[in-house]
Amino acid sequence: LHVLVQQLLALLRQEGTLGRHTWTAWLGERLVLGEEVERRVDEVVGHLVATGVLDLDGGMLQIGPEAERRYGKRNYLDLTAVFADPPTLAVVHGRTVLGQIHIRSLLRRAHDEPAVVLIAGRDWDIEHVDWRRRVVEVVPAKHQRGRPQWLGTGPGQSVALAQATRKALAGVDPAGVTLSRRAVAGVAGLREEFRWLRAAPSTDVVRDPDGATWWWTFGGTAANVELASMLGPLAPTTPASGLAVRLADDTRHAEVVGRLRGALDEPSPGLPADLAEAYKFADVLPEDAATAMLDARDRDPDAVAAITLRTVRSIRLDDRGPRP
Template identity: 35%
Template sequence: MLFVGPEAERRFGRRHFMDLTASFTAPPQFTVLSGRQEIGRTDPSVLTEERPGPRRLLLAGRSWQVTFIDWKRKRVFVEPTDSGGVAKWTSGGIIGLSYALTQAMREVLLGADPPVTLTRRAEARPAEMREAKAPDTVHPGGTLVTRVGNDVRWWTWAGYRANATLAATLRTIADPVQRPNDRCVRLREDLTPEMWRAVLDTMGEHLVFPDVDPRAVRGLKFSAALPERLAVATVAARLADFDGAMAALAEPVRFHHTG
């Protein structure tokens, strides 16, 4: 038989075990504070991504450097900084845009017209984007790896979660300081087509969970009842999209150098 013991009573017994019985469907957000002044709220994804260097946010029209994160109370303390802030918000999913939605964006860039009534302003925008962005980011025959100077990007159009999965999986050729986004994965400056093929030939179908900051598990509901390894794995699993990542890897790849 299993029952609540003294440690569970101490951790969850306040307010008649409300932490064990209450649930919320709204995505969590962290309150950002500079001193005692509330700056706004931010998505937890910018706090959980593992990356070197100081963690910075873009909020209220300027950049802020994170000085402390209170995971339990979902508060972030910051101080002003000159630049380098990052802004990101969920959009109906766990994090970022989904594979299906990002693929639909790619199809529009390739010439598909959305099956909806558009205003004149909206009708003009896809044409502008196709002329300005499409040649260097999409191709009807597969995905593109582009090089502009030292900037090398793989335009997967696979969504944030799939790209985070790909960045972790392709660790030997992915830029280690990147922040994956919905459309592309940044790769190493010295990448060659031969290096690309060698990595894909050896990896097979073995994908890796995205990296997360272990401190993020403190904000995971019931994390106190889980071993730390399992709690970290739970957060990583929620950030991953293996199906989208495999679909991107199955696409033909073209290398495109633009100078």
């Protein structure tokens, strides 16, 4: 939605005026930004007019005084680009930047303990979160073990890629693909490591002899971040992988099932509306539209729902199992 605002303002700078109900033709017969954005075009434009970002005269839109105030000082330089930043916050102790953590890993459910950051080799208590600047201020922790960890700057694995990986590991050969002998040997080795996988959809809680436990969901990174949040203390770190969630040592699959059932009855913690100001042009959206945009950026509710409905199998290995 913030990209929609950027496109509209840029077009108005180029054309001067645009038709209230016809300007989206510039973005293609079928809106290239997607159906969800297309459904909210009228709402967003109406809000921009009501707040003075746009003026409406006889059915024609033009740039309003609020847009001039917000974006005109540098000759509308911000209109040249919109950045899709990763959903992360900087962690700082005093003037030292310790690293980055995933936004959703800080959001807590009603009965969760306060988040503790595990970063730079130690635990940190959170003193303050500045959502607008995307900064977390921390001090050395006294007792607790931290949950969130750095996830990297990439978008992570999609559920489609993760599920395709699962099929390949479970023995399904993709149609029309010819592998070299070296690739065939490599795939065979991986399939041996994942010999406990079944073709039928399921998730697997896999324990090594030393107690190290992984929940192999193949749900994609966005879903795994939320699933880890649902598991609370059973998942002590936020996953970077779209394939598996690291569980506390010796976690039983029945504990995973029980925790998921309880968490499904609780609302997912939403992202604060203040965070919208960290994204270009999102600050002029209606509050509910900004919140929906933020929530959609790093959530995959369909994948979460699909994973929670699958059978959870318990696997105990005789040797060290695979890692994502």
